Amino acid sequence: MVKKIITGNIAAAWGARLSRAEVIAAYPITPQTIIVEKLAQFVSDGELKAEYLHVESEHSAMAACIAASQMGARAFTATSSQGLLLMHELLHWASGARTPIVMANVNRALAPPWSVWVEHTDMMSQRDTGWIQFYAESNQEVLDTLLICYKLCEDKEIQLPAMIGLDAFYLSHTSEIVDIPDQELVDKFLPKYEAQYPIDIENPLSVGSLSMPHQWYPEFRYKIYEAMERVIPRLNQIEEDFYKQFGRRYTGPLELYNTEDAEVVLIISGAAAGTVKETVDILRKKGVKVGAIRLRIFRPFPQEELVKALSNVSFLGVIDRSFSFGHEGAIFSEIKAALYGAKNSPPMKNYIAGIGGRDITTDTIKKIFDNCFNCLKKNKIDTHIEWVDIKV
Amino acid sequence: MKKLEKLVSVKDLPEAPVSNVPSLNQKTGTWRVFRPDVDKEKCIKCSICWRCCPDISIDVDEEGFPIINYNYCKGCGICAHECPKNAIKMEREGK
Amino acid sequence: MKRAGIPTEEFIYSGHTACPGCGAMLVSRYLLKVLGMNTIMNIPACCFAAIPGTFPETCLGVPLLYNAFETTAATASGVEAALKIKGKKEKINVVGFAGDGGTADIGIQALSGAIERGHEIIYVCYDNEAYMNTGMQTSSLTPMGATTTTNPLGKKGGWRTRNKKNMMEIVAAHGIPYAATVNPSYPLDFIKKIEKAKSIKGPSYIHAYSVCPTGWRYQPELGLELGRLATETGIFPLYEFENGVYTINYKKKTKEVLEYYKLQGRFRHLSEDFIKEVQAVVDKEWQKLLYKEECSNKY
Secondary structure, three states: OEEEEEOHHHHHHHHHHHOOOOEEEOOOOOOOHHHHHHHHHHHHOOOOOOEEEOOOOHHHHHHHHHHHHHOOOOEEEEEEHHHHHHOHHHHHHHHHOOOOOEEEEEEOOOOOOOOOOOOOHHHHOOHHHOOEEEEOOOHHHHHHHHHHHHHHHHOOOOOOOEEEEEEOOOOOOOOEEEEEOOHHHHHHHOOOOOOOOOOOOOOOOEEOOEOEOOOEHHHHHHHHHHHHHHHHHHHHHHHHHHHHHHOOOOOOOEEEEOOOOOOEEEEEOOOOHHHHHHHHHHHHHOOOOEEEEEEOEEEOOOHHHHHHHOOOOOEEEEEEOOOOOOOOOHHHHHHHHHHOOOOOOOOEEEEEOOHHHOOOOHHHHHHHHHHHHHHHHHOOOOOOEEEOOOOO | OOOOOOOOOHHHOOOOOEEOEEHHHOOHHHHOOEEEEEOOOOOOOOOHHHHOOOOOOEEEOOOOOEEEOOOOOOOOOHHHHHOOOOOEEEEEOOO | OEEOOEEOOOOEOOOOOOOOOOHHHHHHHHHHHHHOOOEEEEEOOOHHHHOOOEOOEEOEOOOEEEOOHHHHHHHHHHHHHHHHHOOOHHHOEEEEEEEHHHHHHOOHHHHHHHHHHOOOOEEEEEEOOOEOOOOOEOOOOOOOOOOOOOOOOEOOEOOOOOOOOOHHHHHHHOOOOEEEEEOOOOHHHHHHHHHHHHHOOOOEEEEEEOOOHHHHOOOHHHHHHHHHHHHHOOOOOOEEEEOOEEEEOOOOOOOOHHHHHOOOHHHOOOOHHHHHHHHHHHHHHHHHHHHHHHHHHHO
16 A cells, blocks of 8 residues: 555546456546556556557547446446537436446536536436446545446446546546555455356347337336345445455445534535634634535435435535536535434525636635524525525 | 347347347249240350349259249249259249 | 358357348458457447347357447547557457448548547448348448439439448548458358457458348348359459558459349339449449559559
């Protein structure tokens, strides 16, 4: 084990290297470029034995990964924003074909106007694609989650692809201390990949034929639904194994911070969760009963876990670093739906923050907490959605 | 992986949509309007008819004569048109 | 074992749902006869995506990966890369088998990338000259004068006036090691070229003439005759491009374009003048091809 001070992008590249990715097909896009460059360096130096495809677009990158995965090779790709959107058609294909591809996505805002800074709309727009979706808070988590994901995705009961979101620049280009585990330990944790339906010359298969309405298209989709239901229980088991092997504990789909006796809780995804937790510390010192929940996994959506975590909360502020035009923030909608019919369904408000990379500071979070308490005191939510720190 | 026959419910399906049953259950011969008839007297056993069938429904017997598989022949008529000795005639089905 | 000049073994089952007289079936049949069972086919949305039938049936006796429309060459690249990293590429043929739409239009980017990266794949375009699977709409390989459902015959004309994109030139411009045109009406030439493509340690491109009775509107029995006319008129010349050198395999340009055009319903509306225009274009392209052969053989 080696401790290095590295950026999220380098951590992602290490994650792919330690996972022994065999086929890497990726197209450069700011701010993901360092991932593909570092992997190219690993391959050039002979430190990673992989086929590196200089694909001509993200769409072809995903196509090549799907094919390679179907052929029994562990496939890895990375992208961001526009690139992720370009792959959209094939994201559905990857989950429909049940290929355990793992992808690092540097969360970046969408154009126009052009922006290279952090926003989660790119990944939120992929909610329906059947991919398991993680949002990382630290570079260590980026590396670790990549390893965990391959083990999770390749499980015969799962067989679904996964994407790990890391915030543009806050994680991708910011250095933190990262523990890089030994290859031998990773090999023990993550065995070799074996395709579920190997392409075998002796027993030829046609993969992806036409399927009629009366048989069996709906049933294939039902299988994806069933597999998604198995993800969180299996993830919890794998994270237990991970802790035993590497000594780092991850807590499944949610990270709860001071929520047991909190009156007001904020929920958020991504690196800004760190800022929320820091603000919670500041307020707790003043005796204010606040807490935070970091939503680590967005798909499958951890309904049960959230209902349990919010069972004693008086007010919930949901911070979305994205927006679904025509409605509201994605996390907000989904939590509302999750709490439908729950014993405790606290009043909640949607705060849209950090759009286009606008910084989320402790001041921002303090403002949000203040607003939550105000609403709670007045027993009235001022507005359903508030775009925070916007110059209106 | 065993052949995917007798599928009844979602439990019988593979996880991914993979097919491995040869299409031989589809008897495309029912599509035919015209059927090819081989005149063995004229046939010179060149096998050109076997070669040009898009449905692979012409086989060749030990003597070298063509055997039309009427289960699958769609009656396109290419064999009749290509036969160098006009030994194949297309006759209307049902006559 | 051979019969009538071609290998006897079949790798396609009957019972597939191709139209009677489908050219793509002859193309795929001859292709697989040469490549054999150690072949992985990558097929996008096209006629051949529907032809093998519905789950759980398939008409192919070799592994087949269906892929999204634009991605045939990218998928084939992924297959080839996976086989290479597993050390299994040596004996397995990786084939991209797409129609003209999936090759020249929506699929051209992936094809360009795959050739540029030098993957060891055999890319076969079965050219039936329109988006036949979706109902015969115009593609960039639809020939001059044809009517299609998006170039329908109307009161103001409407038929296609532009000429086909030259895919052979496009792949040649990439410096592809080997490219060839094939035509099921010339099966021995077809077989030879697939043998050559099989041996190439890099990408190869096969442009296959593929008749379509449904889209071109002619009696299906004329399928192979149309193929012969296509080559004898110079509309579909048989030639190869190998390491920069052009070789024309069939030099007898003996028939007029009209003889080929008059047999197909998609050309029925054309005036004599237009046919003369087409003839002029075909003659010019033929001259250019002869010249390319001469030049490329010199240096």
